Structures are given as structure tokens and as C-alpha cells.
Amino acid sequence: MADLRDLYQELILEHSKTPRNYRELKEADRKAEGYNPLCGDRFTVYIRMQGDLIQDIAFQGSGCAISKASASMMTQSMKGKTREQAKELFQHFHRTVTGEKNGDSADLGKLTVFAGVAEFPTRVKCATLAWHTLQAALEGKQDSVSTE
């Protein structure tokens, strides 16, 4: 049986209450908006690139504890990553929250706290919304990303 404590880990609750990099990034050269029409979660992800590197990243918006904590921790782990590294990290994170494989803690670091999401299939979209949005920003897509 899924345990609530697997989903609402201390670190997740803490990030949802005090999200990091939660601001508009004035110097952003790319941004994208992500929206989950099912629950109304909505985030904007801002990035500033330096060549192929994500020099700075921030986000704003509203959503549930899972989506907000995921966005917050994503911004922490993405700073200084190349596009390719960012993409790989997302794929790894996605496999972890969908339960395709257990998180390899060496790669994911603190993000392994989201492994519990796999027990709550209806919440996978919450955990990945900001990540899809970042992907869209990196690819320079103009349209709002939707999880539906």
C-alpha cells in the first residue's frame, strides 16, 4: 500500500512552502508557460543561457505541493547544466516518478525524494509539469505547454 509519507516527504513539503528561485528572471532570454488544465496548476519557467549552459533559472506560478516542490528543486539542480545534461536529467527524473526504474541516487541527488510519486499515478503530471515547461523553454517553443 502506498504511504502518504512516501509522497509528502519533509523535503518536498519544505520546498513547497518556501520554493527556491521563485521569481521573475528579468534577464531571462527564454521563458515558457506550463499549464495543467485538470487541476489548474500553472508555472512560468525563465532561463538565461550562456552558450550551451543554463546560467540562471527561475520560476513563478501556482500549483499543488508536488508541482511546486518539483519546480523549486528542478531549478536548483539545473543551474550550470548543458542542454544535453538537462535533457538527460529530465528523462531520468521522468523514469523515476513513473516507476520505470528506481532513481539512481548518484545521478538524481536530492530529487530522489520524488520516487514516491510513482505510487500515486494521478500525481505524475504534477511532478513533471515544470520539467516539461523547462524543456519547452530550452527548445524555444512559444505555445503554452499542457500536460493534457
Place this chain on the structure above:
Amino acid sequence: MTKVLKMSSSSRQTLTREADLDFDVGRVRADFPILRTRVHGHDLVYLDNAATSQKPRAVIEAISRYYDCDNANIHRGVHYLSERATADYESARKTIQSFLHASRPEEIVFVRGTTEAINLVAQTYGRQHIRAGDEVLITAMEHHSNIVPWQLLCEEKGAKLKVAPINEDGELILEEFERLLGPQTKMVAVSHISNALGTLNPIATIIKMAHAIGIPVLVDGAQAVPRMPLDVQELDCDFYAFSGHKAYGPTGIGALYGKLALLERIPPYQGGGDMISSVTFEKTIYNKVPHKFEAGTPDIAGAVGLGAALEYLNDLGMANIAAHEHELLAYATDVVSAIPGVRLIGTAKEKSGVLSFVMDGVHPHDIGTILDQEGIAIRTGHHCAQPVMEWFGVDATARASFGVYNTKQEIDALARGVEKVRKVFA
């Protein structure tokens, strides 16, 4: 836990007392096989009735019996089974007629649900009567299904969609509604009970106001049909739409009531078999009302199931059901609003069946997940009423909605669950 119920009127109090004598919720619960389900180690507490209701054995068996004994296509075969299937289908129509107190069975059109019923009226009556510059008047508390069909029509015709505002309790501001009614208004469409807020609209007054200047009124009765006694003749509404699945019947079936004179004058909705009386390549003569609106083989088993559901509700007594749910809502309002950090969304004086709320610092989606772990099913989100969420300045709400089989013990479980949410997020 004992609480004194707050009743909004003494007549309700009398009604509740009388009704409680006949209404045995334990017996009702025994009629619903699904209520025995265990969820995450707990007894299921099903509080998502505004989304869809569970089905009594009588409905499940009626559908099964139809397929076991009577199944055939209707209105055409001369054989035994076709006659039986046709009789079943038309008898379900009569059950709906008497449930709504319509004057004739021809005034009942089978559709897939409320959404299709409203689209039918918009695409037939609407396209026939609404021209550029005309207005369709709705309210700010409508479900998307009573907004988008009118938007589509208005876009096509160059007409305007007008929206009567609501106040901070989620009540329609009647003076504003009346002010928006004018010679340019050609249609009024309004929900009987709001699915997102539970507001019970003063439908009879709204209809009188619109009729005073000759405007027809469509009522979205999706939430009202399973919750209160109805009489479309007394209301004098022109169209009344509802879904079977919210009224303890199957999904995929619902009905549109329309005044006969109106239905006879408006064009068909879809073309096909059963809606014609003769076809040549030059000209088709349409069938009579209501068959004119029922192209193709309908959901016959669904109609049979819906008929069984309404008979079941009749046996329980709609006045009893209304009183039971009123008592549940009053109790839930007391216990849930007493929890620190909880704010109710929708505090109309006249409410029915629905308790929408938000919690400080907790997103409704998280409330939903934590309650689900306790076996409690509620709905979280915008409830297909995004303009309502915007008006209240929230992205979403948590919504508990009640049905014939819910108990005060289940509401106590809800309150304990909400307390647990508070602890997780403390």
C-alpha cells in the same frame, strides 16, 4: 459528536422531521453494491456525487434484464423482441415525463446527457432564432457545458454572450440579471443548482422575469434532478436538461424536456435513421417529435437504466431525499467550516448537495490525494467552471458532494481527513 443543525427556515425543519421518519439510510446503502468497496484499507466514503452518482442494484439489474430478455432494435421490427425493446424504451420516456411532471411523453427527448441536451437546443432553436446583434444571457456560475455551446452559437451568428454576475456568497444578483434582460436577449440559459458552489438558483423567478418579455429559458438541471422534487409545468421552463448518471442512472444517457409547441417548430438536430418519416434524394420528411431529435439507434439499455433509476428515486421520495441531503449539507457545513484554515467557497443561503472549500497553504489536489488515502473520494479542481474559480480568486477547490446513501458518520470521516491534511502541512 452532536451538533445542532442550523436550518434556514422553519418549513425545512418540519420537512426534515417528517422525512426522517421514512428515510432509512442503512437500507438505501444496502441497495448500492459498490459501497462495499474497500479503498486503501478503509471503507469507501463516496463524496463525489456531483461528478457522478453510484448505481443501485435496481438499475444494474434493469440493464442486465434488458440485455438478457428484451434486446432488439426499436421502432422498426415487427418481431416480438423489437416490440418489447420499443415498449421498454418508450416506457422509460414516460417515467421521465412523470418524474419531471411534463404534460406529455413527446416532450422528452433522449440525449447522451446534459451537455448534448444544451448543444441540441443551441444548434436547433438557437440557430433558428438568434441573429447578429442578439444576446444570449447566462450566469457567472455556469458549468462549461452551459457556456461553450452558446459561445459557439454566438460566434457563428455574430451574437453576444452576456453573463449575469454573482455576489461573494456565490448567489446570482437578480437585479443585475433583470437589468441585462432586454429586447436584444433571445435566450436565457441558467443552472438550477451550481455544480461548483451548490447555489440553488431562484429558477421560478428567473423564468417569470424572462417570460415577462417573451424570452425562452433553458434550465441546466444536471445537479437538481437527483436532489429535489421537480415540476417543469409549474416552473414553466421552456427547456430542461439533465444527465442520467448524476441521478443514479447509467452514463451515456440523459434527457431534454422541451415544451411540445417549441419542439415541433424547431429543426432536427442530427440526420439519420429513426428521425425521418420518409426519405427520397429530393426531400426528407422528418419524423414527429420527439423522434425527430433522436437520429440513429439510441442507447436503449441506457434509457431502461435511467427509467429504473428515476423509479428508484420515486420510491425513496424526492422530498425525503431533499431533506436528507439538506441535513447532510448543514452538518458538513458546520463541521468542515469549524476546522481552522478552511474557507468555504459558495455560501449562498439556498444551497443543495455541494460543499466546496479551500485550505490555507494547501492546494486542493493535495487535499484530494490525502483524503483518497483515507478512502474518501472527493473532487478537486475547477469543476468545469473556470470562470467561477476566477471570480473567487482560486485555481481550484476541494468539493464534497452528497447523495442519498451518505451519512453523518461519513462526514465525520471527511472532517477527520481534513484535519489530517492540516497536520501533514502544518
